[in-house]
Amino acid sequence: MSKMRAVTYNLVQLTGGFWQRWQEINRTATLSIEHRQCRDTGRLAAFKMTWKPNDPAWGFPEAPHIFWDSDVGKWIEAAAYSLATHPDRQLEAQVDEVIALMAKGQAPDGYLNTHFQQVEPEKRFTNLRDLHELEWHFHKPQVFTSKRVRAS
Numbered sequence: 345m346s347k348m349r350a351v352t353y354n355l356v357q358l359t360g361g362f363w364q365r366w367q368e369i370n371r372t373a374t375l376s377i378e379h380r381q382c383r384d385t386g387r388l389a390a391f392k393m394t395w396k397p398n399d400p401a402w403g404f405p406e407a408p409h410i411f412w413d414s415d416v417g418k419w420i421e422a423a424a425y426s427l428a429t430h431p432d433r434q435l436e437a438q439v440d441e442v443i444a445l446m447a448k449g450q451a452p453d454g455y456l457n458t459h460f461q462q463v464e465p466e467k468r469f470t471n472l473r474d475l476h477e478l479e480w481h482f483h484k485p486q487v488f489t490s491k492r493v494r495a496s
Contacts, residue, residue: 353428370422370426371432375419375426375435378419378422379419379442382419386403386408387415388416389404390408390412390449391446391448392445392448393449393461395407395408395458395462396462408462409459410475412458412459413458413480414479414480417480420439420442420443423438423439424439427439456480457477457480460477
């Protein structure tokens with residue numbers, strides 16, 4: 345009897361059926377729609393750290409929300425997994441651009457959270473259970489190591 349062994353995701357090829365169709369839809373449609381939504385709703389602009397209360401120059405109806413950073417991080421993670429098996433120069437450039445934007449937004453101590461750096465800095469690390477900071481801190485390493493995921 346042969347033993348099953350684990351393989352890395354990039355060695356798995358979906359060649360038909362339900363999951364292959366969904367993987368293709370994610371790669372060809374969902375990733376670009378998600379990026380556009382992140383751009384059009386201010387999630388990407390938030391990493392420029394230029395939001396100020398009641399400033400019409402901000403250009404978006406809302407202040408950076410506690411969930412926004414992890415939304416962007418999840419997009420980068422999905423894009424990285426797609427790029428690992430389906431290289432795409434345009435998607436690669438988008439990912440690199442967003443990561444560079446995020447890196448510029450980091451505080452001198454390495455902290456990165458667009459909401460708490462701009463909207464409620466006094467609440468940084470005051471309610472880890474409810475205010476989503478830990479969720480984002482779990483996604484951040486995936487974002488900043490996505491180059492490695494893409495190259496594997």
